[in-house]
Amino acid sequence: MSVLVDALTPLLGPDVRYDVSQYPSSITSCIMLRGKFVEAAKAMKKVHALLVAEWAADETLFGRGFGIYACYRWGSEYLIIKTEAPLEEPIFPTLTEKFLPAYRFERQMKSLMGVIPVGHPDSRPWIKFEDWPEDAWPLRKSFNASKTMPRVAGEYKFVRAEGEGVYEIPVGPVHAGIIEPGHFRFQAVGEDILNLEERLGYVHKGIEKRFESLSWQEGSRLAGRVSGDTTVAHSLAYCMALESMTGCKVPERAQWLRALFLERERIANHLGDIGAVCNDAAFAFILYQMSRLKEIMLRTNYKLFGHRFMMDRIIPGGVSVDIDPDGKELILSELKKLLKEFNRLVAIYDENSSLEDRVRDTGILIPEKARELCVVGIVARGSGLNLDCRTQNPFPPYDRIGVNVPVLIYGDVNARVYVRIKEVRESIRIIREILETLPGGRISADCGIPAPDTSGFSAIEGWRGEIVYWLQSGPNGEINRCMVRDPSSVNWLGLEQAVLGNIVPDFPLCNKSFNQSYSGHDL
Amino acid sequence: MRTGIVTEPLPAEVEEEIKSVGTKLEDVIRRRFSRSLTIRQVDAGSCNGCELEIHAINNPIYNCERFGIHFTASPRFADMLLVTGPVTRNMEIALRRTYISTPPPKLVVAVGDCGCNGGIFGESYASLGGIDKVIPVDVYIPGCPPTPVALLHGILKAVGNK
Numbered sequence: 001m002s003v004l005v006d007a008l009t010p011l012l013g014p015d016v017r018y019d020v021s022q023y024p025s026s027i028t029s030c031i032m033l034r035g036k037f038v039e040a041a042k043a044m045k046k047v048h049a050l051l052v053a054e055w056a057a058d059e060t061l062f063g064r065g066f067g068i069y070a071c072y073r074w075g076s077e078y079l080i081i082k083t084e085a086p087l088e089e090p091i092f093p094t095l096t097e098k099f100l101p102a103y104r105f106e107r108q109m110k111s112l113m114g115v116i117p118v119g120h121p122d123s124r125p126w127i128k129f130e131d132w133p134e135d136a137w138p139l140r141k142s143f144n145a146s147k148t149m150p151r152v153a154g155e156y157k158f159v160r161a162e163g164e165g166v167y168e169i170p171v172g173p174v175h176a177g178i179i180e181p182g183h184f185r186f187q188a189v190g191e192d193i194l195n196l197e198e199r200l201g202y203v204h205k206g207i208e209k210r211f212e213s214l215s216w217q218e219g220s221r222l223a224g225r226v227s228g229d230t231t232v233a234h235s236l237a238y239c240m241a242l243e244s245m246t247g248c249k250v251p252e253r254a255q256w257l258r259a260l261f262l263e264r265e266r267i268a269n270h271l272g273d274i275g276a277v278c279n280d281a282a283f284a285f286i287l288y289q290m291s292r293l294k295e296i297m298l299r300t301n302y303k304l305f306g307h308r309f310m311m312d313r314i315i316p317g318g319v320s321v322d323i324d325p326d327g328k329e330l331i332l333s334e335l336k337k338l339l340k341e342f343n344r345l346v347a348i349y350d351e352n353s354s355l356e357d358r359v360r361d362t363g364i365l366i367p368e369k370a371r372e373l374c375v376v377g378i379v380a381r382g383s384g385l386n387l388d389c390r391t392q393n394p395f396p397p398y399d400r401i402g403v404n405v406p407v408l409i410y411g412d413v414n415a416r417v418y419v420r421i422k423e424v425r426e427s428i429r430i431i432r433e434i435l436e437t438l439p440g441g442r443i444s445a446d447c448g449i450p451a452p453d454t455s456g457f458s459a460i461e462g463w464r465g466e467i468v469y470w471l472q473s474g475p476n477g478e479i480n481r482c483m484v485r486d487p488s489s490v491n492w493l494g495l496e497q498a499v500l501g502n503i504v505p506d507f508p509l510c511n512k513s514f515n516q517s518y519s520g521h522d523l
Numbered sequence: 524m525r526t527g528i529v530t531e532p533l534p535a536e537v538e539e540e541i542k543s544v545g546t547k548l549e550d551v552i553r554r555r556f557s558r559s560l561t562i563r564q565v566d567a568g569s570c571n572g573c574e575l576e577i578h579a580i581n582n583p584i585y586n587c588e589r590f591g592i593h594f595t596a597s598p599r600f601a602d603m604l605l606v607t608g609p610v611t612r613n614m615e616i617a618l619r620r621t622y623i624s625t626p627p628p629k630l631v632v633a634v635g636d637c638g639c640n641g642g643i644f645g646e647s648y649a650s651l652g653g654i655d656k657v658i659p660v661d662v663y664i665p666g667c668p669p670t671p672v673a674l675l676h677g678i679l680k681a682v683g684n685k
């Protein structure tokens with residue numbers, strides 16, 4: 001079944017080509033003229049596709065201009081549509097009218113690549129701060145990334161509300177807790193939030209540009225540091241995109257171990273998040289209990305795999321560490337205890353009425369909005385969207401083991417907590433199955449280097465949600481472009497909507513229930 | 524009423540690790556900081572990996588509060604800034620302002636390989652490199668990320684120094 005390709009058929013003609021340099025071959029990629037870019041988006045919208053990502057690549061090294069890409073998803077099908085803009089006329093038609101998340105993707109493309117979305121409703125930069133020189137477009141090949149940029153004068157204009165009793169609360173970038181920096185601007189009346197505007201970009205480290213100066217091997221280390229709490233899933237997504245380009249066959253045992261690491265990362269983060277949400281509702285007890293369980297897992301990670309967060313344990317071609325029978329035994333017995341204690345804590349969560357009062361009906365993201373914003377992962381599943389790459393785009397062992405995906409429709413803080421609760425239990429089941437049936441054999445294969453001018457794509461379900469990587473090799477087989485789409489790039493938009501009409505003191509609670517990455521967003 | 528785990532002995536290997544550094548910390552903090560060392564954590568551009576371990580020293584296993592270490596929401600009450608990074612260009616000004624708002628003794632501890640020298644992100648248009656490129660640093664804690672015990676050792680070194 002290929003809903004997206006079928007939907008595109010009426011548009012096909014001699015001016016539309018299939019891009020055969022795009023891997024894996026299961027992903028269809030079409031190149032069309034700029035005039036048809038929006039028509040294609042309309043066709044996608046008609047069949048209820050989601051916009052996964054939109055990005056640009058500087059292809060001047062191939063004697064072309066800029067490649068403008070949009071990736072859509074429907075069920076398990078992904079489709080990439082590319083159009084080209086010449087260097088002298090770097091413009092393309094905006095997709096914002098059809099797809100809301102294009103709003104930020106396109107501001108980012110304009111800010112960092114200097115390609116202009118014609119018709120975009122917001123001309124303010126994104127990630128690029130007002131004190132950058134206007135013509136600093138770091139993702140262009142002509143940009144010298146090692147030079148420091150001068151600071152120029154400029155002002156960022158926030159959305160304002162006016163009227164009797166309306167006031168503004170600026171928060172950040174340095175926040176009160178041990179968290180990442182970002183700025184939130186509230187417009188409020190009394191305690192009610194009229195509008196929230198996020199301003200992100202504070203931790204922009206130039207990651208996408210940095211990839212271009214690294215070897216393919218080193219790239220996986222950098223991917224593992226895009227968002228430290230998701231190191232496993234990010235390096236996995238990078239490696240899978242790369243392996244699709246080189247045709248590397250990852251040994252079965254390595255694939256199963258990758259899934260083991262991925263599920264352990266999911267459990268550890270979910271435990272932390274459930275605790276943190278309760279803490280923000282002044283129920284610190286669960287935070288301490290959950291962080292104790294999390295710590296036990298991290299210590300075991302260190303003991304068995306040599307790193308508490310399993311950084312750099314996923315490498316191009318496989319994994320760098322194996323597990324022995326004692327290790328399996330340790331994990332299984334530990335999970336047994338963990339599940340027992342976890343269930344006891346969930347019962348406490350369920351039975352505490354003052355906690356219930358805080359988490360229910362708070363921070364609601366209704367399913368219609370969630371769909372419109374194309375949110376992913378836990379946020380999507382808490383708002384009625386059945387999206388999970390482990391079932392819709394599975395790699396072994398998920399195709400064998402299967403995943404029961406929890407979907408709740410309420411869209412409130414409690415729903416997002418409950419998706420995590422159910423996923424912790426499910427991940428424990430998955431880990432048990434992995435360890436019981438772990439196939440033998442090698443744990444890595446030679447990954448190789450991609451041919452020039454090819455591209456690779458991958459989508460992986462990290463603990464926050466779908467992580468997408470798109471890699472492109474240059475004329476000499478080097479990294480020409482690495483596009484990273486963390487779940488946070490889309491889910492942050494969901495938070496802005498979910499807090500409307502809530503009271504300011506509930507913001508931390510709403511925010512924690514989303515717990516999006518700043519680093520993964522800012523890159 | 525249901526309760527969670529109320530109290531339990533620490534795992535032997537943790538006990539060992541924390542005891543030595545913890546006793547020393549408690550001693551210095553009692554003598555030099557009237558029993559309470561207040562820390563303001565600043566993320567100046569990290570990947571958030573270092574933050575995970577700073578959280579961990581607050582968990583019940585490491586429980587840094589029992590040695591007198593307390594994390595505060597404002598630099599104005601802080602004895603120490605615990606800074607992760609590389610310092611991004613977009614955070615440089617906020618970091619400087621935080622430093623200015625901190626009263627003496629203004630101890631600064633740079634956390635992680637990135638905080639020490641920019642780590643994997645290096646120096647570029649967007650990353651200025653290590654914390655000492657922007658504010659003076661007293662102690663460096665390398666590691667990616669440094670373990671909770673390494674963090675406690677680094678904090679100990681900083682309070683023992685001045």
Ligand code: SF4
Nearest residue numbers: 569570572635636637
């Ligand atoms: S030292 Fe490692 S964990 Fe810490 S911010 Fe840098 S990359 Fe992340």
